[in-house]
Amino acid sequence: xxxxxxxxxxxxxxxxxxxxxxxxxxxxxxxxxxxxxxxxxxxxxxxxxxxxxxxxxxxxxxxxxxxxxxxxxxxxxxxxxxxxxxxxxxxxxxxxxxxxxxxxxxxxxxxxxxxxxxxxxxxxxxxxxxxxxxxxxxxxxxxxxxxxxxxxxxxxxxxxxxxxxxxxxxxxxxxxxxx
Amino acid sequence: xxxxxxxxxxxxxxxxxxxxxxxxxxxxxxxxxxxxxxxxxxxxxxxxxxxxxxxxxxxxxxxxxxxxxxxxxxxxxxxxxxxxxxxxxxxxxxxxxxxxxxxxxxxxxxxxxxxxxxxxxxxxxxxxxxxxxxxxxxxxxxxxxxxxxxxxxxxxxxxxxxxxxxxxxxxxxxxxxxxxxxxxxxxxxxxxxxxxxxxxxxxxxxxxxxxxxxxxxxxxxxxxxxxxxxxxxxxxxxxxxxxxxxxxxxxxxxxxxxxxxxxxxxxxxxxxxxxxxxxxxxxxxxxxxxxxxxxxxxxxxxxxxxxxxxxxxxxxxxxxxxxxxxxxxxxxxxxxxxxxxxxxxxxxxxxxxxxxxxxxxxxxxxxxxxxxxxxxxxxxxxxxxxxxxxxxxxxxxxxxxxxxxxxxxxxxxxxxxxxxxxxxxxxxxxxxxxxxxxxxxxxxxxxxxxxxxxxxxxxxxxxxxxxxxxxxxxxxxxxxxxxxxxxxxxxxxxxxxxxxxxxxxxxxxxxxxxxxxxxxxxxxxxxxxxxxxxxxxxxxxxxxxxxxxxxxxxxxxxxxxxxxxxxxxxxxxxxxxxxxxxxxxxxxxxxxxxxxxxxxxxxxxxxxxxxxxxxxxxxxxxxxxxxxxxxxxxxxxxxxxxxxxxxxxxxxxx
Amino acid sequence: xxxxxxxxxxxxxxxxxxxxxxxxxxxxxxxxxxxxxxxxxxxxxxxxxxxxxxxxxxxxxxxxxxxxxxxxxxxxxxxxxxxxxxxxxxxxxxxxxxxxxxxxxxxxxxxxxxxxxxxxxxxxxxxxxxxxxxxxxxxxxxxxxxxx
Numbered sequence: 001x002x003x004x005x006x007x008x009x010x011x012x013x014x015x016x017x018x019x020x021x022x023x024x025x026x027x028x029x030x031x032x033x034x035x036x037x038x039x040x041x042x043x044x045x046x047x048x049x050x051x052x053x054x055x056x057x058x059x060x061x062x063x064x065x066x067x068x069x070x071x072x073x074x075x076x077x078x079x080x081x082x083x084x085x086x087x088x089x090x091x092x093x094x095x096x097x098x099x100x101x102x103x104x105x106x107x108x109x110x111x112x113x114x115x116x117x118x119x120x121x122x123x124x125x126x127x128x129x130x131x132x133x134x135x136x137x138x139x140x141x142x143x144x145x146x147x148x149x150x151x152x153x154x155x156x157x158x159x160x161x162x163x164x165x166x167x168x169x170x171x172x173x174x175x176x177x178x179x
Numbered sequence: 180x181x182x183x184x185x186x187x188x189x190x191x192x193x194x195x196x197x198x199x200x201x202x203x204x205x206x207x208x209x210x211x212x213x214x215x216x217x218x219x220x221x222x223x224x225x226x227x228x229x230x231x232x233x234x235x236x237x238x239x240x241x242x243x244x245x246x247x248x249x250x251x252x253x254x255x256x257x258x259x260x261x262x263x264x265x266x267x268x269x270x271x272x273x274x275x276x277x278x279x280x281x282x283x284x285x286x287x288x289x290x291x292x293x294x295x296x297x298x299x300x301x302x303x304x305x306x307x308x309x310x311x312x313x314x315x316x317x318x319x320x321x322x323x324x325x326x327x328x329x330x331x332x333x334x335x336x337x338x339x340x341x342x343x344x345x346x347x348x349x350x351x352x353x354x355x356x357x358x359x360x361x362x363x364x365x366x367x368x369x370x371x372x373x374x375x376x377x378x379x380x381x382x383x384x385x386x387x388x389x390x391x392x393x394x395x396x397x398x399x400x401x402x403x404x405x406x407x408x409x410x411x412x413x414x415x416x417x418x419x420x421x422x423x424x425x426x427x428x429x430x431x432x433x434x435x436x437x438x439x440x441x442x443x444x445x446x447x448x449x450x451x452x453x454x455x456x457x458x459x460x461x462x463x464x465x466x467x468x469x470x471x472x473x474x475x476x477x478x479x480x481x482x483x484x485x486x487x488x489x490x491x492x493x494x495x496x497x498x499x500x501x502x503x504x505x506x507x508x509x510x511x512x513x514x515x516x517x518x519x520x521x522x523x524x525x526x527x528x529x530x531x532x533x534x535x536x537x538x539x540x541x542x543x544x545x546x547x548x549x550x551x552x553x554x555x556x557x558x559x560x561x562x563x564x565x566x567x568x569x570x571x572x573x574x575x576x577x578x579x580x581x582x583x584x585x586x587x588x589x590x591x592x593x594x595x596x597x598x599x600x601x602x603x604x605x606x607x608x609x610x611x612x613x614x615x616x617x618x619x620x621x622x623x624x625x626x627x628x629x630x631x632x633x634x635x636x637x638x639x640x641x642x643x644x645x646x647x648x649x650x651x652x653x654x655x656x657x658x659x660x661x662x663x664x665x666x667x668x669x670x671x672x673x674x675x676x677x678x679x680x681x682x683x684x685x686x687x688x689x690x691x692x693x694x695x696x697x698x699x700x701x702x703x704x705x706x707x708x709x710x711x712x713x714x715x716x717x718x719x720x721x722x723x724x725x726x727x728x729x730x731x732x733x734x735x736x737x738x739x740x741x742x743x744x745x746x747x748x749x750x751x752x753x754x755x756x757x758x759x760x761x762x763x764x765x766x767x768x769x770x771x772x773x774x775x776x777x778x779x780x781x782x783x784x785x786x787x788x789x790x791x792x793x794x795x796x797x798x799x800x801x802x803x804x805x806x807x808x809x810x811x812x813x814x815x816x817x818x819x820x821x822x823x824x825x826x827x828x829x830x831x832x833x
Numbered sequence: 834x835x836x837x838x839x840x841x842x843x844x845x846x847x848x849x850x851x852x853x854x855x856x857x858x859x860x861x862x863x864x865x866x867x868x869x870x871x872x873x874x875x876x877x878x879x880x881x882x883x884x885x886x887x888x889x890x891x892x893x894x895x896x897x898x899x900x901x902x903x904x905x906x907x908x909x910x911x912x913x914x915x916x917x918x919x920x921x922x923x924x925x926x927x928x929x930x931x932x933x934x935x936x937x938x939x940x941x942x943x944x945x946x947x948x949x950x951x952x953x954x955x956x957x958x959x960x961x962x963x964x965x966x967x968x969x970x971x972x973x974x975x976x977x978x979x980x981x
Contacts, residue, residue, distance in 0.1 A: 008502065014467075015502075017553065018470070079248070
């Protein structure tokens, strides 16, 4: 009997390894950005609609805001788009777009088709500023508090669950700012 | 609309598979023929709905319905219709749907071709397969629904990954899945055998043709994938020991052990428990492969969707399927553990050795694939295991297999004598070794790999020929198909070994910088770059290099590799130019533009000797297995068994 | 001991010895062929043996690609945002190799800190970065431009 159970035991060991492996794979992907709890890098980037008018990250000091990384090439950004709409309507803080590795014409066409829900967009066509921000995929969403500290980063498309989570976190940031 | 219909069809298929997974099984347990008979109808209904769902998704692709998220991600307006049809399985969700359809198809075949088997046994087999169908349908509907809408839909889709826009890719996944899913049949038979009462020892014979067919499909599927990587990825390699490739190779190795152990169990009743275990392992490894590819646990060049939720689901499913099967095995195996004794030197030992080597090989590949995961979990850093590990392990493990393989078919059941087997083969062996030396001298390809490769390969081919010759002489009715198939498959291994040895030892590779007008000499051939021009395709533009290849001044081939840029995704792709040949392939791929003014490009020029033999050998393996599966002894035997069982069973019925 | 049992015992011994040997060979082969994944910061942090192969991951620094005029030699810099490692390579770069893109180079590090790549792999998809590269970027800590 014990001999016959050997395959089962080996199999359970394998499954245990895979479960732990999955967890760590998830963590590896989730590793919170080293920027968490640190000030957002000082970036000066052109705006999507007015390329000559540069937008700076430090001009947002004083109130919490949301930075959302997207690109017209990114299918998951389409998926989370309805939540960006809801976020900019209900969050009560500016939701700024970070248009990443895109082309202006494509980005503008995309916005015309699906609607521009963001306050304005900073563009990073070459993806150099994104390295400083620690962006490694789109979509990603950063929450920055009124002192310019990155407080949270959500990787991947926003869904019902993460939308609710983001709303709670934004509420906390707003309370902090008004104190 | 059509997407909603597809959704409904899938849900209906799920309901039918739930009934199928339970009712016939219960019927078999309670000996209620009317419940068992339902299996046949349920299987057909399940197949019809799976097919309808599949066609619904195909229709969405053909109609450019970009409101379906999966279509939007994997197709676009410029994609030709045949790639739109194959794009159905180009992504994670659709490939699952194909899995489901094939499983449904296998179930119909089992149901149709098993009319002569005891009803309770067939009912059990189909119920077990129904359980697997339930798992995959739930997986699709809950975590990876291909019919999810994306509203409002984009004007144009994202495009199918250009790597997959290729004829080889149209057939590679379906064949591979046919193999994976086919092992579900062997699994179903084994579980039904464990569950069953008196007829359990017969299931091995009944499941042999199914296992052989599944293995043949898997062989062709893997070979096609290798061929695709060779001409599509532009590196000139044919096997990369990538985790995804390993994921398909592990079930193949176990399947190889399984078809051999089934032979022993069927003929001699020896190690039946081991055969059951292998049948469970072959299908479990197919599931594991699916898990590794789709969960993001391992990094790979061509990883599918990386989603932990999907990973957890497959793991959970594996726990139920494999865990349940192994538990059942532990409880029931003692009842089937019978078998005749055998001597050291016997056919049983030969086949046992085959099993040991193939099972250990599978374990080695699994170890190398999972080792990075273990190291990472231990916090020892991030590593990857280099291909030399796999190469070294394979040479080590397969050398004895190659040496012993031709002797196996000559050995006798029960008890034999090594010298009796070896003696008549000595002339064949000497001939093969001598011929190998002559050929290597003639090709002027002296290297230990080429010499040993030719020796091993010719020994296998000559051994198979010798076997066929012997059988032909000693039998009045001609060589039966299962022996013919076996000899063909073993000779195929020889062809494969020669191909691998030549490609690995005598490939001529050169990466050069070329301007139009320049010529490079490679192994007696002159490659002249005539010009580099721009060309246009349906959904891409390309730079095309035009080469003239001359031998002694005479033009033998025009070759035109391309560097394509796909409009929609902006991805760049290398399109290789190939001149295939039985004895050598010419292979030219474009690198990148080095200088705009002179239009100089980096070019990769390879000459690959005998590379077609690799896939040719694999094809012989598959044809051999198909031949063996079609042998009439399985059909005859089945009828006799069924009749015998029915006669025996009659008095016991109330 | 009956002949039958003796035969069985011999068989088990043969199997155990065989599998043991195979396992020992496998482990040593694994050790030899293990390629450690390193980030530019690891190169800075500790001296690495020059006789071992590594996989170096990071992003290709913008403006760092230099090609030789008449051969296939190319030099570029791999960065993780904090440290840089110069890489040399002779051969054809993958289709997806570009400035600012994630790459994995496989090769050796020489005494002067130059990485000699034998193989260069590029990241496959814009929405996807090999977790190894992503993790290396994370491990490197605070990128440039952060005011401490």
